[in-house]
Amino acid sequence: MSFTIMKAEDYNSMSLLAAKKVIEKIKEQQNIVLGLATGSTPEGLYRELIDDHKQNGTSYRNIKTVNLDEYIGLDKTNRNSYKSFMYEKLFQYIDIPPEHTHIPNGIADDPVREAERYDKLIEQLGGVDLQILGIGHNGHIGFNEPGTSFSSRTHIVKLENSTRMANSRLFNKVDEVPSQAITMGISSILESKEILLLASGSAKAPAIKHLLSEDVSENFPASALKLHKNVTIIADSAALK
Numbered sequence: 204m205s206f207t208i209m210k211a212e213d214y215n216s217m218s219l220l221a222a223k224k225v226i227e228k229i230k231e232q233q234n235i236v237l238g239l240a241t242g243s244t245p246e247g248l249y250r251e252l253i254d255d256h257k258q259n260g261t262s263y264r265n266i267k268t269v270n271l272d273e274y275i276g277l278d279k280t281n282r283n284s285y286k287s288f289m290y291e292k293l294f295q296y297i298d299i300p301p302e303h304t305h306i307p308n309g310i311a312d313d314p315v316r317e318a319e320r321y322d323k324l325i326e327q328l329g330g331v332d333l334q335i336l337g338i339g340h341n342g343h344i345g346f347n348e349p350g351t352s353f354s355s356r357t358h359i360v361k362l363e364n365s366t367r368m369a370n371s372r373l374f375n376k377v378d379e380v381p382s383q384a385i386t387m388g389i390s391s392i393l394e395s396k397e398i399l400l401l402a403s404g405s406a407k408a409p410a411i412k413h414l415l416s417e418d419v420s421e422n423f424p425a426s427a428l429k430l431h432k433n434v435t436i437i438a439d440s441a442a443l444k
């Protein structure tokens with residue numbers, strides 16, 4: 204196992220450490236392709252990037268972003284779509300051109316073709332230089348649920364009830380959480396040149412413990428990261444207990 208582990212005191216320091224890494228990378232390579240994640244975990248990172256943009260002027264003009272996933276059936280007019288999440292939490296506050304931001308289209312007529320298009324798009328962009336990831340309680344990365352093949356490319360998934368329950372906190376009721384999503388596959392994620400996995404809070408401790416102590420298995424999607432050479436885990440002390 205070749206993870207670099209950075210222990211942060213709490214959520215805010217995890218977010219700050221992650222932001223420093225992202226900003227450092229942007230300074231090194233201004234036309235970076237940045238892989239982005241949604242969920243509660245990276246929100247603090249996005250706040251730090253916005254603060255830094257305002258205070259230090261780090262520019263996103265030449266950057267391209269690709270998001271990991273999107274719910275099927277939700278578009279930008281729905282506040283729970285990941286398209287709207289990214290606009291609300293990050294894109295509206297930085298100078299990234301909208302045409303440089305890519306998210307799978309959750310309302311495509313043909314989701315399977317959309318998945319193929321998205322995979323090709325990432326390839327045309329030259330691949331992801333730095334991918335941000337969160338982790339689900341069941342070890343999911345992106346929306347790749349346990350049992351997903353490690354050779355999967357961008358594809359359509361049926362969400363587990365536990366994932367829908369976990370994400371229902373943002374919806375009015377669990378029935379409103381879509382039952383399917385489109386997500387970059389495990390193999391697509393592993394093609395990223397560098398990966399930053401973030402985890403915060405005691406609820407994520409069992410998943411992080413599993414990741415660090417158990418073998419590689421398709422039953423625990425995040426374990427695929429052990430097959431990658433450049434993964435940094437930034438976790439706070441509660442998630443590392």
Ligand SMILES: O=P(O)(O)OC[C@H]1O[C@](O)(CO)[C@@H](O)[C@@H]1O
Pocket residue numbers: 240241242243244245272336337338339344345346366370
């Ligand atoms: O950061 P959270 O909200 O705990 O979510 C963890 C993971 O679950 C997802 O939101 C999908 O359920 C991922 O996008 C995210 O990485």
